[in-house]
Amino acid sequence: xxxxxxxxxxxxxxxxxxxxxxxxxxxxxxxxxxxxxxxxxxxxxxxxxxxxxxxxxxxxxxxxxxxxxxxxxxxxxxxxxxxxxxxxxxxxxxxxxxxxxxxxxxxxxxxxxxxxxxxxxxxxxxxxxxxxxxxxxxxxxxxxxxxxxxxxxxxxxxxxxxxxxxxxxxxxxxxxxxxxxxxxxxxxxxxxxxx
Numbered sequence: 319x320x321x322x323x324x325x326x327x328x329x330x331x332x333x334x335x336x337x338x339x340x341x342x343x344x345x346x347x348x349x350x351x352x353x354x355x356x357x358x359x360x361x362x363x364x365x366x367x368x369x370x371x372x373x374x375x376x377x378x379x380x381x382x383x384x385x386x387x388x389x390x391x392x393x394x395x396x397x398x399x400x401x402x403x404x405x406x407x408x409x410x411x412x413x414x415x416x417x418x419x420x421x422x423x424x425x426x427x428x429x430x431x432x433x434x435x436x437x438x439x440x441x442x443x444x445x446x447x448x449x450x451x452x453x454x455x456x457x458x459x460x461x462x463x464x465x466x467x468x469x470x471x472x473x474x475x476x477x478x479x480x481x482x483x484x485x486x487x488x489x490x491x492x493x494x495x496x497x498x499x500x501x502x503x504x505x506x507x508x509x510x511x512x513x
Contacts, residue, residue, distance in 0.1 A: 332358040332464070334426035336482060337365065337473040338495045341506050344472065347402055350492045353457055354411060354483055356423060356431045363459040366411055366431070368451065368483060369491040371396035377452055380408075381442055386435065388442035395486075400453030409453045410437035411483065416447035428480060449484040474499060 332355040339351040353365040377392040386392070400409055410432050414424070423431040441450050459467075467473055476499045485491045493503055 332363065332475065334429070334478055336368075336476045336478045336495055338476060338492065338499075340471055340474060342471055343467075348457070351457075352482065352491050352495045353401075354425070354429070354478055356411075356425050356456075358464070361461055363464040365457045366400040366409055366451075366453050367398060367457055368411075368453075368485070369489075370399040372399050372454060377441070380452070381438060384408075384435070384438065386438045386442055388439060390442050390444055390446075392438075392442045393446075395452075398451060398453040400455045401457030403456050403458045405455030407433065407455065408438070409433050409456060410441065411451045411453065412437060412440075412447040413449040413480070416440045416450075426478065429478070429483065449480055451484055474501065 335355050337351075337353040337355060339348045339353075343349060343351075348367070351370065352368045354368055355363065355365040357364045375397045377395050377397060380397050381388075381392040399405065411425075412430050412432065414428055414430050416422075416432070416437065417424075417430055418432055418434060418436045421432050421434045421436065425431055437447075437450075438452070440446055441452070464473075468475075474496070476495055479498070482491060482495050482498065485494060496503055496506075
């Protein structure tokens with residue numbers, strides 16, 4: 319087995335972590351967002367916003383629009399706005415009891431991301447994944463961009479867990495994610511500085 323160079327092994331990539339937007343995010347599209355980071359490398363970063371429902375769009379409606387053929391009905395849950403990039407493309411975050419070889423991106427040991435119709439058909443089957451979330455679009459960053467935002471205190475980082483990722487009530491997802499690292503929302507400030 320080849321040894322990785324030390325700079326490669328020491329990097330703290332964010333895949334599988336949650337980003338929690340702070341008040342200093344400065345971009346209304348990400349205000350109070352909780353993002354699951356799905357892929358992160360030196361060249362790019364990609365994540366799915368977990369707590370921004372698309373107004374008036376539920377899973378059964380979208381499944382009908384897409385012509386997902388099934389004897390079973392999709393769960394009546396909101397469709398999320400996963401981010402501003404490719405917002406007409408669907409992404410399914412799911413537990414690893416569903417996986418499609420060549421199509422599913424493994425995120426840590428408990429999560430997967432699939433952007434093919436197979437995932438939708440699985441959700442509307444008699445053996446759906448234990449957990450799933452359907453999002454339109456994703457959040458994307460170029461080289462060094464997410465690192466700059468982290469340095470500017472725009473995001474807090476927390477380990478992902480299924481209870482937050484697949485929270486049924488997205489309205490308090492941001493507070494729950496903050497609570498996981500012991501931060502009360504009222505203690506966050508939109509300004510940073512030196513004392």
